[in-house]
Amino acid sequence: MALLLVLVRALIVVVAAAVVSSSGLPVPGYDGLAIGFYHETCPQAEELVLAEMREIVREDKTLAPALLRFMLHDCFVRGCDASIMLKSRKMMAERDALLSCSLRGYEQIERIKAKLEEACPMTVSCADIIVMAARDAVFLSNGPRYQVETGRRDGKVSCDIDAYNDLPPPGSNIVDLKIYFSVKNLGWKDLVVLSGSHTIGRAQCASFAGDRLYNYSGEGKQDPSLNTTYAPELRKACVPGDPFDETYVEMDPGSPYTFDLSYYRDVYSKRGLFLSDQALLDDRWTREYVERMASADSTEEYFRDYSKAMTNMGRIEVLTGDNGEIRKVCGAYVD
Incomplete structure (x- = not known):
């Protein structure tokens, strides 16, 4: 009887979780991240990213793997914070490191960001765009289209030495x-x-x-x-x-x-x-x-x-809550 009660309680928990997941509300994720984070503030965010990615890959199929690689370069260096997008001014940024010299995707991330700014100004982070674009790059190459946790914020620091140390x-x-x-x-x-x-x-x-x-x-x-x-x-x-x-x-x-x-x-x-x-x-x-x-x-x-x-990689050293920022333009200059 005790075992039966345990099994029933476990079933109730599973069913409850399924109900919350299918309700359209954000599903809690890792360290401030959530599936459906933009459900209320920008409900069309993921659809807009996918639509733009379809056009990008249709124009140049080599950009699908390029944007997948883009996420790894961003997440392994200072975490998934879009620091790869920051441009050098007084100091050399990540994007100028030797290991990043063949990286492609900067213009495409800005292109997606511009679409999201039209729909939901100053809402969706560049860090989340990179993660969603990578997921859709896989999907558009006949791979899986899995759920992504969102809610990352953009970092303000980018240094080339970090790329040499972390990649x-x-x-x-x-x-x-x-x-x-x-x-x-x-x-x-x-x-x-x-x-x-x-x-x-x-x-x-x-x-x-x-x-x-x-x-x-x-x-x-x-x-x-x-x-x-x-x-x-x-x-x-x-x-x-x-x-x-x-x-x-x-x-x-x-x-x-x-x-x-x-x-x-x-x-x-x-x-x-x-x-x-x-x-x-x-x-x-x-x-x-x-x-x-x-x-x-x-x-x-x-x-x-x-x-x-990919979910695990997307959790590396994320900035959430009051940490970081939401940038209007992903490729701002680092101070």
């Missing part, structure tokens, strides 16, 4: 990757799941050719772990000895603009583009996940895991 370089090994992620309260599963973002998009030769093709470990040779039939394809595209080669190579050649499991099949067959991709095979837990996704018949598990991992 994991593409040549990172598995130990370094796990440290970079753990510092941000992200675990090994977040690491291996979010790495799957490389299933869409392109990378410049300068970001991987030295480590993978021409100077592995400073020894002037090719990375021995690189698939021997894949390596010649990359060599055709990337010029040897040019550390600033801006030639683009697709990260998932089979389906570079479709959000699927091809990335894990590539990594498992040693066709990961970056050392950090291949490093996922050097840890028991991440390797097992790669193997499972590489042989999976459905994206269901991965999409569920990805939605959770």
Whole structure:
């Protein structure tokens, strides 16, 4: 009887939660964030972001992966606070760091912000726009469209040195990757799941050719772990000895603009583009996940895991309540 009472009470809690979730009211999230935060102040916010993202991706499909990457760069450096948008004046801002030099999406975030300012002036933060745009970039690439927590405020500080300290370089090994992620309260599963973002998009030769093709470990040779039939394809595209080669190579050649499991099949067959991709095979837990996704018949598990991992990343060092600000223009100058 006692067990039955416990089960009934648990069922009541679940049903109550479902009722609140479906009522249209904000659902409490993490540290001041909530699903549906703008329900009363700007109820059309998420629909406006999606509509503008549809146009952006229709005009240039390469902007979907670019805006997904944009969120990682923002959240890993000083948290998800849109500090990546701030421009340099007296000091160098994040966007001027070497690891950010190939980042794209500034104009598109401003474009979305302008639409929201027309509808709901000084209401929706640039930080939330970046998170919503990333979610919709995934969705418009045939990935999941999960619920996002909103309510972030924009940071007022941006410094290039933070980018050098906080962003994991593409040549990172598995130990370094796990440290970079753990510092941000992200675990090994977040690491291996979010790495799957490389299933869409392109990378410049300068970001991987030295480590993978021409100077592995400073020894002037090719990375021995690189698939021997894949390596010649990359060599055709990337010029040897040019550390600033801006030639683009697709990260998932089979389906570079479709959000699927091809990335894990590539990594498992040693066709990961970056050392950090291949490093996922050097840890028991991440390797097992790669193997499972590489042989999976459905994206269901991965999409569920990805939605959770993106939510976790969206919680990094957020500013809420009275902290930070709401900017009219995302790309203001940092003092």
